Amino acid sequence: MTILYILTVLCTIFSLxxxxxxxxxxxxxxxxxxxxxxxxxxxxxxxxxxxxxxxxVSRMSEIIQGHNSGLQLIxxxxxxxxxxxxxxxxxxxxxxxxxxxxxxxVTAAFTSSxxxxxxxxxxxxxxxxxxxxAWKRNLISxLISxLIxxxxxFLYGEF
Amino acid sequence: MKxxxxxxxxxxxxxGAALGSVVGKYDHGIALWTNLWQYLKTMLLLLPPVFVLIGxxxxxxxxxxxxxxxxxxxxxxAWFWLIILSSTTIGGLxxxxxxxYSLYKKGTRLRLVYGFLGFSTICRIxxxxxxxxxxxxxxxxxxxxVSLPLVILSAMILEKSAxxxxx
Numbered sequence: 001m002t003i004l005y006i007l008t009v010l011c012t013i014f015s016l017x018x019x020x021x022x023x024x025x026x027x028x029x030x031x032x033x034x035x036x037x038x039x040x041x042x043x044x045x046x047x048x049x050x051x052x053x054x055x056x057v058s059r060m061s062e063i064i065q066g067h068n069s070g071l072q073l074i075x076x077x078x079x080x081x082x083x084x085x086x087x088x089x090x091x092x093x094x095x096x097x098x099x100x101x102x103x104x105x106v107t108a109a110f111t112s113s114x115x116x117x118x119x120x121x122x123x124x125x126x127x128x129x130x131x132x133x134a135w136k137r138n139l140i141s142x143l144i145s146x147l148i149x150x151x152x153x154f155l156y157g158e159f
Numbered sequence: 160m161k162x163x164x165x166x167x168x169x170x171x172x173x174x175g176a177a178l179g180s181v182v183g184k185y186d187h188g189i190a191l192w193t194n195l196w197q198y199l200k201t202m203l204l205l206l207p208p209v210f211v212l213i214g215x216x217x218x219x220x221x222x223x224x225x226x227x228x229x230x231x232x233x234x235x236x237a238w239f240w241l242i243i244l245s246s247t248t249i250g251g252l253x254x255x256x257x258x259x260y261s262l263y264k265k266g267t268r269l270r271l272v273y274g275f276l277g278f279s280t281i282c283r284i285x286x287x288x289x290x291x292x293x294x295x296x297x298x299x300x301x302x303x304x305v306s307l308p309l310v311i312l313s314a315m316i317l318e319k320s321a322x323x324x325x326x
Contacts, residue, residue: 004209033213141277
């Protein structure tokens with residue numbers, strides 16, 4: 001986050017030195033683009049808020065644990081696809097799963113779908129790339145998450 | 160209800176519920192408010208600098224430059240540069256989406272746009288470090304080996320299906 005701000009400030013200063021006019025234009029573009037997509041972003045965080053209030057992230061490991069491994073896989077993919085959490089929360093949570101005896105492939109399904117599939121961010125994705133593209137990309141990513149999980153399970157000797 | 164107005168209605172509803180239950184002191188509502196505030200804070204800190212960078216990108220980077228390297232007749236190396244570029248993104252899919260759209264508008268070939276989106280979900284640098292330290296290097300290496308080719312393949316499929324739809 002800090003690096004992002006330093007980078008942005010440096011780029012803006014550099015741009016200002018080279019051309020004041022172009023920089024003002026760039027900032028105007030930034031403001032216009034940001035404000036036109038803001039409702040979709042607010043919808044996204046609203047969906048995330050509703051979901052994580054119903055199913056707190058800290059409870060997700062409990063939910064995944066308490067079933068046979070087939071159901072675990074489905075829960076892991078399902079929970080992972082809806083929400084997204086930053087890496088510093090997701091991976092400690094994944095380590096908890098492993099410690100409590102959940103197989104590696106279930107954990108892989110959870111972390112991969114967390115990163116690759118974002119049903120909560122669909123409002124933003126649909127606005128930029130259209131409804132059919134957004135659905136296809138998310139479903140394909142879900143499939144890739146499943147394949148990653150299977151590869152992990154196979155190479156860890158869990159099948 | 161039109162979709163556009165739905166994007167105003169849902170946030171307003173959640174904000175209303177959160178504020179109402181803080182005033183009414185409902186336990187679930189307070190959790191709702193805490194979660195909403197967390198997400199809102201993260202988003203409002205992360206997105207403005209990202210959009211400033213997008214603005215600068217649109218003003219300074221020439222369309223021809225992008226078309227030459229990432230356009231219709233891009234080389235194999237374009238994939239390599241996309242992996243490098245996307246590994247430096249942060250936040251998650253929702254940050255990559257506006258970036259990908261800008262790349263697309265500048266003339267990046269659609270399959271490279273999908274490639275960028277895919278790569279940015281699998282090879283962000285901080286995420287990779289977290290993963291390797293919590294789950295082991297073997298785990299990370301397998302994930303990379305499986306997902307990189309699959310993302311490239313799926314990007315080509317997605318491009319093809321988008322073209323078929325237009326035709």
